[in-house]
Amino acid sequence: MAKTFDVVIIGAGAAGLMCAATAGYRGRSVLVIDHAPKAGRKILMSGGGRCNFTNLNSTPANFLSDNPHFCISALKRYTPQDFLELVERHGIEHEEKAAGQLFCRDSARDILDMLLTECEWAGAEIRLKTPAESVDQVGTSWRIRTSDGVVECGSLVIATGGLSIPTMGATGFGYEIARQFGLTVLPTRAGLVPFTLTPELKQQLSPLAGISCPVDVTCNGEHFREPMLVTHRGLSGPAMLQISSFWQPGDPIAIDLLPGEQPRDVLGQLKSDSPTLTLERYLARTLPRRFARAFAELQGWSGPLQGYRNADLDDIANTLSGWTLRPAGTEGYRTAEVTLGGVDTRQLSSKTMAATDVTGLFFIGEVVDITGHLGGHNFQWAWASAVAAGNVA
Numbered sequence: 001m002a003k004t005f006d007v008v009i010i011g012a013g014a015a016g017l018m019c020a021a022t023a024g025y026r027g028r029s030v031l032v033i034d035h036a037p038k039a040g041r042k043i044l045m046s047g048g049g050r051c052n053f054t055n056l057n058s059t060p061a062n063f064l065s066d067n068p069h070f071c072i073s074a075l076k077r078y079t080p081q082d083f084l085e086l087v088e089r090h091g092i093e094h095e096e097k098a099a100g101q102l103f104c105r106d107s108a109r110d111i112l113d114m115l116l117t118e119c120e121w122a123g124a125e126i127r128l129k130t131p132a133e134s135v136d137q138v139g140t141s142w143r144i145r146t147s148d149g150v151v152e153c154g155s156l157v158i159a160t161g162g163l164s165i166p167t168m169g170a171t172g173f174g175y176e177i178a179r180q181f182g183l184t185v186l187p188t189r190a191g192l193v194p195f196t197l198t199p200e201l202k203q204q205l206s207p208l209a210g211i212s213c214p215v216d217v218t219c220n221g222e223h224f225r226e227p228m229l230v231t232h233r234g235l236s237g238p239a240m241l242q243i244s245s246f247w248q249p250g251d252p253i254a255i256d257l258l259p260g261e262q263p264r265d266v267l268g269q270l271k272s273d274s275p276t277l278t279l280e281r282y283l284a285r286t287l288p289r290r291f292a293r294a295f296a297e298l299q300g301w302s303g304p305l306q307g308y309r310n311a312d313l314d315d316i317a318n319t320l321s322g323w324t325l326r327p328a329g330t331e332g333y334r335t336a337e338v339t340l341g342g343v344d345t346r347q348l349s350s351k352t353m354a355a356t357d358v359t360g361l362f363f364i365g366e367v368v369d370i371t372g373h374l375g376g377h378n379f380q381w382a383w384a385s386a387v388a389a390g391n392v393a
Contacts, residue, residue: 002143002150005031005125007393010132010144011159011174012039015365015382017115017126019157022390024122031153032124033146035131036169040112042161045168046379051108053087054080054383055376057100062377064245065370066186070345074353074384080376083383090114101375135177140359155393157362159386162339163188164366170333174367175342181358184344186369190336191245194236195253195327205230207294213287215239216259218322222246225259226374230291234327242374244330245340254322257295258286264317267305271313275306279316338378342369353389362389 007023009016012034024030032039043051055062058080060072084102087094092114093105104110119126127148134145135156142156160174175185197205208230216225217239229237243253270277279301283292296302299319308316333339343363347356353368355361364385372378 002152004152005029006153007031007155007157008033008142008144008151008153009157009159010034010177011161011365011367012036012126012128013159013161013365013382014040014043014115014379015161015386016157016159017119018383018386019159019364019390019393020124020126021115021118021122022387023155023393024119024124026391028155028393030119030122030124031151032119032126033130033132033144033148033151034126034128035171037129039116039126039128041168042165043112043115044108045165046108047103049108050103050106051111052097052101052103052376052379053094053111054083054102054380055100056080056084056096056102058372058377058380062373062375063370063381064191064340064372065345066341067345067369070348070350071370071381071384073350074388075380078384078387080380083380086118087111087114090117098375132173135180137181137358137361142360153360155360155362157364157389157393158343158367159364160367162342162366163333164190164336164339166333174363178343178363178367181355181361183347183355183358183363186341186344188339188341190330190333191340191371192241192337192374193244193330193332193335194231194234195240195244195247196234196329196331197325198328201325201328202234204298205294206232207297208291211288211291212237213257213291214259216256217243218254218256219243219251220246220248228255233331238374241337245338245371245373247327247330249329250326252324252326254324256321257283257323258320261286263320264313267313267317268310271305271308276304278302278304283320337374338371339366340369340371342367345369351388352392353385354392360393362393364389 006028007030009032092110212229215228224242226238228239280296365382
């Protein structure tokens with residue numbers, strides 16, 4: 001005999017657990033199932049193990065989607081302050097790093113434990129190591145065949161996440177369910193992901209591996225002023241992760257190595273005032289010394305400023321303000337923090353996250369075509385979309 005619940009949620013990640021607690025507190029009987037052996041594995045690894053659980057400055061402008069207005073409703077009705085109040089009720093110590101970015105002071109485990117506690121208090125049952133094998137709609141009910149038997153429910157919530165970090169169990173199961181019941185799934189790709197470089201450029205930049213410096217990176221009309229990290233594989237750090245969501249294969253990226261500075265004016269003045277100064281020493285005033293030395297060598301800049309013509313200084317300033325290169329690609333889903341694309345929001349209710357043409361079917365979190373910038377925004381979407389669904393499922 002199939003056991004019956006009011007709500008079954010597939011996926012015990014951030015969105016799934018938040019939705020389970022929300023629905024449970026309404027008096028609904030809730031079951032969460034997940035094929036993974038542990039709940040919330042991405043929560044535990046996020047933010048360097050300290051979970052950047054929201055961003056106080058999160059607005060709809062911080063999200064990418066083919067239907068950009070869709071996220072407004074859920075984000076307005078469940079704000080970063082709402083989640084922060086929950087965190088503080090549980091006595092979790094936190095700190096603000098970059099503007100608005102809130103992290104656990106101790107461990108990401110605090111956020112996961114909070115969600116599991118909320119589910120327990122709300123009476124939601126969680127079954128791990130329990131993959132869903134098939135999903136069918138029977139009249140107005142849902143029948144889910146799992147490795148642990150068959151369960152039925154009136155509301156089915158898909159919170160399976162995207163394709164990022166497959167080693168942690170990510171699959172395309174949520175997209176398969178969407179297609180099975182007639183919903184469109186927009187093309188997916190890795191987002192918030194490091195760039196790889198061509199072999200030649202990788203070799204040229206290898207002396208810079210391990211160096212981080214603040215830059216302003218631009219691609220396809222978008223730009224971010226954040227730190228860049230040169231790695232043995234390519235370019236990473238917040239600046240590169242942010243711009244990767246706007247990059248398409250073959251696109252160039254332009255990197256301003258001295259954001260906020262007018263290098264042509266400065267170089268002209270230095271040539272007059274300090275003619276024996278080298279470009280390496282000029283760059284080392286702002287950039288890490290090892291970066292300044294290696295980048296000057298990479299560009300073939302040697303000798304004092306007095307040896308450069310004005311036209312040379314023009315070219316140098318243009319390079320420093322817009323060092324342009326074409327990444328070979330990205331590291332893909334293996335290291336991507338999020339998945340761009342997903343279930344088309346045009347077929348969902350922005351107020352409830354329910355499929356408009358399929359009774360009792362909901363999609364929340366990363367499986368949906370809503371992707372946030374780096375810095376806690378994707379968690380905020382998980383919380384907001386989960387509460388939107390949990391309040392009605």
